[in-house]
Amino acid sequence: MRTDMDMVLNDTSRRIAARRALQDLWQPGCDFLGSEVAILGGAMSWVSERHLVAAISNAGGFGVIACGAMTPERLAEEIVGTQALTDRPFGVNLITMHPQLNDLVAVCLAHNVGHIVLAGGVPSGATIRRIRDGGARVIGFTPALALGKRLVKLGVEALVIEGSEAGGHVGPVSLTVLAQEILPHLRNVPVFVAGGLGRGDAILGYLEQGAAGAQLGTMFAASEESIAHAHFKAAFLRANARDAVTSVQLDERFPVIPVRGLSNNGSRRFLQHQAETLRRFQNDELSREDAQLAIEHFWAGALRRAVIDGDIEEGSVMAGQSVGMVKAVRPVKDIIVDLIEQAVDALLRRDERLHNTHPESALVK
Numbered sequence: 091m092r093t094d095m096d097m098v099l100n101d102t103s104r105r106i107a108a109r110r111a112l113q114d115l116w117q118p119g120c121d122f123l124g125s126e127v128a129i130l131g132g133a134m135s136w137v138s139e140r141h142l143v144a145a146i147s148n149a150g151g152f153g154v155i156a157c158g159a160m161t162p163e164r165l166a167e168e169i170v171g172t173q174a175l176t177d178r179p180f181g182v183n184l185i186t187m188h189p190q191l192n193d194l195v196a197v198c199l200a201h202n203v204g205h206i207v208l209a210g211g212v213p214s215g216a217t218i219r220r221i222r223d224g225g226a227r228v229i230g231f232t233p234a235l236a237l238g239k240r241l242v243k244l245g246v247e248a249l250v251i252e253g254s255e256a257g258g259h260v261g262p263v264s265l266t267v268l269a270q271e272i273l274p275h276l277r278n279v280p281v282f283v284a285g286g287l288g289r290g291d292a293i294l295g296y297l298e299q300g301a302a303g304a305q306l307g308t309m310f311a312a313s314e315e316s317i318a319h320a321h322f323k324a325a326f327l328r329a330n331a332r333d334a335v336t337s338v339q340l341d342e343r344f345p346v347i348p349v350r351g352l353s354n355n356g357s358r359r360f361l362q363h364q365a366e367t368l369r370r371f372q373n374d375e376l377s378r379e380d381a382q383l384a385i386e387h388f389w390a391g392a393l394r395r396a397v398i399d400g401d402i403e404e405g406s407v408m409a410g411q412s413v414g415m416v417k418a419v420r421p422v423k424d425i426i427v428d429l430i431e432q433a434v435d436a437l438l439r440r441d442e443r444l445h446n447t448h449p450e451s452a453l454v455k
């Protein structure tokens with residue numbers, strides 16, 4: 091007869107087995123990143139600085155500094171500052187169109203940064219080679235299978251596929267579809283999924299489809315260690331998924347790069363600004379180039395205004411649809427532990443279902 095103690099021991103060993111199963115699933119991601127868990131903190135301009143990056147790495151994940159428009163000197167300071175707060179691995183995200191890209195790469199290499207994430211465009215073979223020759227690993231982004239394969243041929247060693255649910259600059263395709271298009275066909279490098287992720291059970295689903303890990307931004311932007319202004323975090327706590335919308339383009343002659351964020355007075359004024367710019371263009375008051383520039387300049391400095399100054403009405407409050415799952419400002423460690431436990435619970439629930447129908451197939455008999 092099974093005693094209470096037998097049942098406790100069985101529950102404990104089932105949980106240990108489920109943890110091991112999760113570890114097996116994301117081990118390729120952990121091996122590549124050198125982290126305990128294959129959860130990357132997606133680089134977020136102004137948000138992903140030394141405190142948040144170190145907190146994510148210290149919690150067992152993999153923090154990534156957002157270089158954004160930083161100068162090489164500022165980036166060097168940020169790397170050194172992060173290294174003072176953690177001895178765990180972390181990465182640096184560089185925007186490929188930064189005019190000093192080569193200098194930024196040199197700074198990363200000089201400071202022994204192990205991983206460089208190249209974002210915002212297709213990186214050149216020369217940049218990839220420079221990074222690899224310098225001893226660091228290269229992570230790229232791909233919005234499609236063909237480009238992913240090309241990047242791997244060029245020497246990119248891991249990829250992030252980011253769905254349109256994500257915060258910040260986004261492509262048009264959801265993670266659900268990208269994952270199906272890409273994960274079964276790109277098995278030779280670790281692929282990390284991003285966009286709209288807020289729970290461990292969802293991450294588990296993608297690991298089972300072949301992902302090596304996951305990248306999250308929004309959940310960490312509102313963490314205790316994030317330096318984002320209290321107003322910025324409060325806006326995240328109030329928001330629902332449907333409040334995180336992409337910027338609207340008024341006229342196809344004047345392209346607007348879609349950015350997902352919380353709608354506010356700034357996003358409403360952006361529409362009026364486009365309409366007014368269009369009117370001036372049609373009245374020959376502005377050339378086509380000047381009109382395009384006027385539209386592009388509208389948001390200059392707007393993310394900083396929201397994140398640092400706390401102006402959440404006029405600034406750009408970039409956020410993913412996962413913002414609806416931000417329920418409290420919590421330490422990074424707790425967020426990561428929850429993600430792990432939710433994945434483990436999902437495995438256990440499945441195991442229980444299997445055990446009920448096929449007792450021989452359970453994790454622990």
Ligand SMILES: Cc1cc2nc3c(=O)[nH]c(=O)nc-3n(C[C@H](O)[C@H](O)[C@H](O)COP(=O)(O)O)c2cc1C
Pocket residue numbers: 131132133134135137156158183209210252255256257258259284285286287305306307308309311407408409410411412
């Ligand atoms: C406030 C904010 C700023 C971001 N800035 C950048 C950036 O500078 N570079 C980049 O590659 N991605 C940026 N992202 C995207 C994140 O790195 C990450 O991929 C994304 O947040 C994942 O989706 P999620 O927000 O639904 O978790 C930003 C996202 C947010 C929310």
